[in-house]
Amino acid sequence: MKAMNVPMLPSRLSTVVTPDDREVVRIMAFAQTAMAYLYQVMLKIGPTLDPPRDDRERCGLMSVVMNVETAQYWAFPVGIVNPAKAQTYLDTALEKARRLRAQLKYGDVSSWQSRDEENGRWGGAIVTESEIREIYSGSALPQLGDEALELLLAIGQRRMGVKRALEIAAISDNPYLKPTLVSMGLIKEETSTEPVAEEPAPATTSDVAPETPAPQAETDTSGEPALEVAGDSPPAQESETVSQGAAS
Numbered sequence: 281m282k283a284m285n286v287p288m289l290p291s292r293l294s295t296v297v298t299p300d301d302r303e304v305v306r307i308m309a310f311a312q313t314a315m316a317y318l319y320q321v322m323l324k325i326g327p328t329l330d331p332p333r334d335d336r337e338r339c340g341l342m343s344v345v346m347n348v349e350t351a352q353y354w355a356f357p358v359g360i361v362n363p364a365k366a367q368t369y370l371d372t373a374l375e376k377a378r379r380l381r382a383q384l385k386y387g388d389v390s391s392w393q394s395r396d397e398e399n400g401r402w403g404g405a406i407v408t409e410s411e412i413r414e415i416y417s418g419s420a421l422p423q424l425g426d427e428a429l430e431l432l433l434a435i436g437q438r439r440m441g442v443k444r445a446l447e448i449a450a451i452s453d454n455p456y457l458k459p460t461l462v463s464m465g466l467i468k469e470e471t472s473t474e475p476v477a478e479e480p481a482p483a484t485t486s487d488v489a490p491e492t493p494a495p496q497a498e499t500d501t502s503g504e505p506a507l508e509v510a511g512d513s514p515p516a517q518e519s520e521t522v523s524q525g526a527a528s
Contacts, residue, residue: 304356310436311343311358311429314464318429319359321460326422341420341429342369346377348384348413353377358429361420372419373426376405380415391417392427392452406430406448408439428456435466442467 340359347353355370376391379401383394392403404426405417416430416439431449434440442461449457461467 307345307433307437308356308358311356311433314432314436314460315340315359315429317464318425318432318456318460321456321463322421322425325455325459341418341426342366342373343430343433344370344373344377344415344417345433346374346381346415346417348381348407348415351378351381358418365420369419372400372402373404373417376402376419376426377415377417380405380407380417389448390427390451392423395423403427403452404430406434406440406445408434409444410439414439424452424454424456427452428454428460431457432460435461 340357340361342355342361343358344353344355353374355373357366361369379394380388380391383391384407388394389407390403391401391405395401395403402419403423404419404421405415406427408414408416414434416434418426418430420426421429428449431440431445431454435442435445446458446461458467462469
């Protein structure tokens, strides 16, 4: 396979591992799509939950995937990340992941459960229950946005089912995950927990009337939303407080 120009940020730590190229392509492609859909949901819901944020227009974050057993991790940007803040976001994402890893023995499944906003400890990391347990952690968006994106990545990587992701989101009363799953067509709006069926079950007799197809979630007629840069305004500081989730 040809060498790929994948943006992988260096770290001061020696525990960085780089997955093979195919995994990089898979997770980053899904991450960009998920970020675009999440961005649209946050624009609709966010103003009622969080103060306006210039850096939200940048629509990006630093994401970390950490192996629970070994604590090895790899990091990558999703969307557009302010280069001047990238290392800070990476450090914050790592703090969330390490804190959650330490809290697993107490039954925690997300860093939201051990957050301490006065001391700069935020939500935004979640743990999978797959064969190889991993922690997905992100930083740069408001903390509930970080959490929603990391849950979407875990679903996209088949490290977590939709039902389990919604259970974790319910702990923080996360308003972003469910509508993003609906807009991506990953769940039905009326059931909210069941993946969309690929094909309807065939009728068993010839006289059975066909079922009315379930209504599909509304989609943006303009196509998949694109990520845009909102100018040169710097991101909000990590200590910014919001009514239902601070920037993290």
